[in-house]
Amino acid sequence: MATLEKPNQYKVIGTSPLRHDGVDKVTGRAAFGADIRLPGMLYGAVLRSPHAHAKILSIDTSEVEKLHGVHAVVTAKDLPDLESRVVELGEGVINRKYQSNNVLARDKVLYFGHAVAAVAATSLHVAKEALDLIRVEYEVLSPVLDVRKAMETGSPILLEDLRTDEFGKKGETRTNIAGHYKDACGDVEKGFREAKFIVEREFVTKMVHQGYIEPQNATAQYNPDGQITIWCSTQGSFGVREQVAEILEVPVSDIRVIPMEIGGGFGGKIGVYLEPLAVLLSRKSGYRPVKLTMDRSEVLAATGPTSGSYIKIKMGADANGRITAAEALLVYEAGAYPGSPVGAGMGVILAPYRIENGVVEGYDVVVNKPRTAAYRAPGGTNAAFAAETVIDELAERLGLDPIEFRLLNASKEGDRRVNGSAHKRIGFVETLQAAKESAHYQAPLTGPRTGRGVASGYWGNYGGKSSASASVNEDGTVSLLEGSVDIGGTRTSLAMQLAETLGIPAEDVRPVVADTDSIGYTEGTYGSRTTFATGWAVYETAKGLIEKLKERAAILWEVEKDKVNFENGVFFSSEEKLTFKELAEKLDETGGPVVASAAVQPKGYGPGFATHIVDVEVDPETGKVDILRYTAVQDVGKAIYPAYVESQIQGGVAQGIGWGLNEEYLYDEQGRLLNASWLDYRMPVALDLPMIDTILIEVANPGHPYGARGVGEVPIVPPPAAIANAIHNAIGVRLTELPMSPARVVDGLK
Amino acid sequence: MQSFDYEAPQGISEVIQLLAGKNGGARILAGGTDLLVQLREGRRNARLVIDVKNIPELTQITFDPKNGLRIGAATSCSQICSDPNVSEHFPGLVDAIHLIGGVQIQNRASVGGNLCNASPAADAIPALIVHEAVCHITGLNGTRTLPVEEFCVAPGKNALESGEFLTSISIPTTKERFGAGYLRFIPRNEMDIAVVGAGASVVLDSDRKRFVSARIALGAVAPTPLLASDAGAFLAGKAVTRENVKEAARMAQAVAKPITDLRGTAEHRKHLCAVLVERALDKAIERAGGHYAE
């Protein structure tokens, strides 16, 4: 890892203290959802559809109820039949009726693996046996698996009530097109007339999964008084509370969600799947706690992958290398219910460049595959794969170095995007310059059949609502409660911001992730928001503590409060001084405990930009692509904990490489998922990846007290495009379909 | 998963009795790395599972220069790979066995299980075929032998009759100037099932410039692992040239009848046959001390 030389003006921020949850995690003591064991607990299992598209004619559970050890069976009849209503859900929107139908299919099953019924029994073995006794009668319908076929008139219809949201107005006919969106600026025809070179290409990408290591799980206790407790693996405990309240039509205040440690989410653990079932089963089994866990094939078949897509993009540049016009069409698979990240993809596709004449159009289309969920920079990777390949080709036509060409067109502060919004202070140019000067880019490429590729990427990041509260202990440490589930080490990055503000060591802060009854409302850990937004809450909390501690010092010193100053962890007046720790010991004499809390909704989040360089080696006989060297350059604002920032980047790149080379959902013609296992859903393994080098650029975000920008998402945006460009550099073939699997490489060479 | 009974007998005769008693409802358990997965997923059923790992003959490796190598059917892959005689005399076999799963799988999985499971993509089988390995089978009617290339009859089906089981696999001592190699293609660098597997063995003449004989076998390109006998026969008596090797690879490719499935397309598999056979022959020739004529 390299950080561009700049002295660190902070004491705690920018250092690497021991992580607070480290010992629990490395000793296996950290408690994940599957570790929950409660007295009298029952085990649940879910019956899933073997068909991709079918009407449910009847469900007969009478045999199951007779099986010894079975305590409850639920079907959609046990859920309220909800009216359509669209609500926001971290990094996307969802219709509550559809979400209820996704949790348990009501009239129709819409994908292979769609939940149809659930049972609770004394053991998992009995629960699974019980599933075999449920009789479901289906009328099988033709599945719609291709996003462009789904758009054709005459295609089988998935949702009878679906009408196209056409630029904000509802259409009138039955359709699979849930939404049609458009952004435009300037005069595209004029722009293309000014172009010397025009490149137009079509791209296809496949559905891919987040691939978190920990499967979904939920345990629920429904009490006779209607109070509900849920233990689960989620990115956002308050989001679970809201969704369960909506789906079951109970007040949010009746639900307490206790977030357990989480083994990865990447956007896939925002929406609920098992939680409402666990609650219903607990209620129906006479208030016994019920635990549900998915196995890997359930995770792959039935939880949020991200969209496959069809993208067409046309770009023109004049003889000076200026992009004169760009036109893009993005068609994204939503899966069974509306809500693909096509909007986000539209935002990403041209964002790094100054485009005076541009049109970006998008379609959100339902198909008989699982309802998509957010996945790390949702929709961004598909979009950048298309745009950055075309950028590379334009550079080639112009005879320009691909980084030079990007520098000529790079967006800066004040430049407007196609949707009209202006960039704030961003560090895209800085990433390009650092990439150009990097040891990697300067090193000659060696060996036959090797190639180098470059690609850039953008992600907007997010702010959102967060709360924190802190109390000062008499030994000078501070207990910190926060509502953000810790996925990537945020306990520590938040504790560090509190410590920095209070002028104490990070080790003196004890961060705890609190449940929904113990902390103020906090949105989920998504949108690269936690270090930024919950960081703000922690910063404000620290400021609150300082104010209260100044009052205590004033009492001790018998001076006015405004005579007490605070700097570097020391309270002082003209005559007196006390360190934070010394003052903490004197709280009892000055009025007792000191606590502070803050709730925030900061808007000053700053987008992240990245430029990646990759070297590949292609075996032209087998079509296999090996990654030889990888460098990711990223504007991170301020790296609060540099080693975590680096890991976020490496993780994003690893996922992007998998998406680029081998990962894809493989369906047969009936829409049955063929590769619902780690063996056959080919994520990269350790031997597939080189060391991923990072270069952290710190262009401070003016909207955060310590300059932090979100860092977790943008690193997954450039990899497939960078690899495609490297493959082209190695063997002269432009691949336009993901994944760029060996068979596709061999085909390309024909 | 359905419930089943479990037995772990100490001797071969008990196994015969147990198999006979269940009339087809019993299954042999070696490492269980195929069987347990299949039982759990409901792809196979068993009323009785017979663990054969307590039977000394089934977990032994013996070697003598005259009679060759004998591997008990339930011997684990790691035991085979760490056997000094195997690594010295049969590196081409180690190529294949070493590929089966990771360390944990290697510690359980057996070559007998790999063979009896009769997967078209099983890594050990093409390697066994090019080593002219023979299956030793026991049942109520006594013992019999069968060349490995005749053992698999369809995907997941082997030539064992009801009541029979595999006790060991033997490989004759290799001739002088013998060399063998196995390799497979997978899209990742580990943790995958062969898209195509290819094994080859050669015996060279005293100058090491001509083939005396050759055997070529392919995996994952037909309902069973395939001995490409014509391609091997073609090389007998021919000079060790790139052209001849490429022609043999083309002949092997011609007998392959791959399908498209989740692990690869028919077209790509067919293409890979020629590539891999050539590379397997390269390995075999190198191990036999041969080199290509200019």
Ligand SMILES: Cc1cc2nc3c(=O)[nH]c(=O)nc-3n(C[C@H](O)[C@H](O)[C@H](O)COP(=O)(O)OP(=O)(O)OC[C@H]3O[C@@H](n4cnc5c(N)ncnc54)[C@H](O)[C@@H]3O)c2cc1C
């Ligand atoms: C994670 C993982 C990775 C794997 N990777 C590979 C790989 O890379 N390459 C590969 O080829 N395979 C692979 N496999 C499959 C499997 O490990 C191998 O096929 C292994 O050799 C099977 O041996 P076993 O002893 O575990 O067989 P078992 O599961 O014990 O038996 C397999 C079958 O053979 C029958 N059987 C076993 N022994 C006898 C006998 N003596 N007589 C009659 N019938 C018998 C059993 O009843 C069963 O039907 C993998 C499996 C897993 C789980």
